[in-house]
Amino acid sequence: MEYVELRISLQDDFHELLIAELFNLDFEGFEQEDDLLLATIPSNRFDDTKREEIEKKLMSFGGEASILSEKIIAPQNWNEEWERSIKPQTIGKFYVHPSWSTFDGELDDKIELMIDPKMAFGTGYHATTRVMLEWLPEVIYEGNRVLDAGTGTGILAIAALKLGAHSAFGFDIDEWSETNARENILLNEVDNFEVRLGSTEVIPEGEKFDVILANINRNTLIELIPELLKFLNDGGQFLLSGLLEEDEEVMLNQPSLKKLTHVDTRRHDEWIALLFKS
Template sequence: MSFITLNITCSEEKRELLIAELSLFPFDAFEETETGLLISCEEADWEEEPVFAVLARYEVECRVERVEKVNWNEEWEKNYDPVIVEDQCIVRATFHEPRPDFPYEIIITPKMSFGTGHHATTYQVLKHQLQLDHKGKKVLDVGCGTGALAIMAHKRGATDITAVDIDEWCIENSEENFSLNGCDHVKLSLGGIETVQENDPFDIILANINKNVLLDQIGAYSERLKNKGTLVLSGFYTEDIADLMAEAGKFGLVHQEQTERNRWAMLALKKE
């Protein structure tokens, strides 16, 4: 069986947008690299003209290769580097050497799910979790992707953790990663925020999704958050903060902290 692989060179800002658009095509493997993206599909499914049209709009470089077989574990080893967050946490793959010198070590099999720590949004949420009290807390991870944020909550002492995602692939990937990190007690389910009960609120809710989804769901997050609880949002640009704060104010959510990395932002809000 022959495969087509695309090695795309692009900025971190364009990477998430390209993943969103190219996931509409029959690519069966996506991986974030230091220089951009590595993606693949069976040659029979290759749609050259429309894919190149997408790449042209983003003005990115792309190297296309035809190969008989792709060993994706080998490709990850060549292109996937560990992520270090504030010298306190390392996010690594199974093929990297263990790093017990870090207080927090998160092991991720990246596959096609979002949330390896390379993206500025995931990095910022993980960084904020390092200073957020999780001990004995009840935590919800909405749009869990690889499960990295739920894993960090576990490692920071949360005792009741729920993770949801609307993508079956993400659920499968999160389940695998929870097992790798000794988080078998996490309650994992397929679905969105609407599948989470409102009558049993959370101390902390983590939502690294995108601006439009956050604006649409912020009221639902507030309904499921305890008084004085913390809502951590990411997946949007710094220029989107004003819109999100305006919507958050309608539901008793007040500004605690915000950070920025490569134009991507994180907001921490408290329910008053």
């Protein structure tokens, strides 16, 4: 598949804000270097309308913000690209690494998560995944049934199972996710994790969960939350992210979330995660 790469001049303080906007416009890859941001999107999802929308957003940042160049990137071996860029990392109680990176030392009290990504999101590098992983040990209890909305690589559900959850059900609308999550399930040798392609309609009717995890984006969350909460047990917990600091008030004022107790908000850079209890 061909990709379009935009080379954008933007003060580094604003990178995360623009990345959140571009993610909602179907951009999939980002590289940051000082006041330069590279953003890539499949060429069949990019057109003049999106370019104009991006240019309008850049105007709101003022200064020298602009699209410097646009080029087509020919198909290439993306697995090799990931292997060069994805490195082991420690996130809270977890040691996250790809299968091609070996660890010769002692894990001590860390929990190993072996994640081979097909996409950048869901590797632990994004702040929203990090804040969710850091919070999970306080949210997951032995025997919990977990629903992972927009499971991606499956990293959050796999982490929950390794923390003692009884079972997990994950869904995602992207075909790559279904395949990738199942590969990561095998790598981590976890049981009772079912993954399906689709949205809330693929959740088995009548199922109830003790914990719902949703690391997506604000607009999708607002659309999905009323449906997701139908599957939350009484006394259950709902941990969500994919949100910027400025989104907190919007989310707290969602009618369906007002029926829950807001337990806490945690931050990583400009991104936040919110925890609710029913």
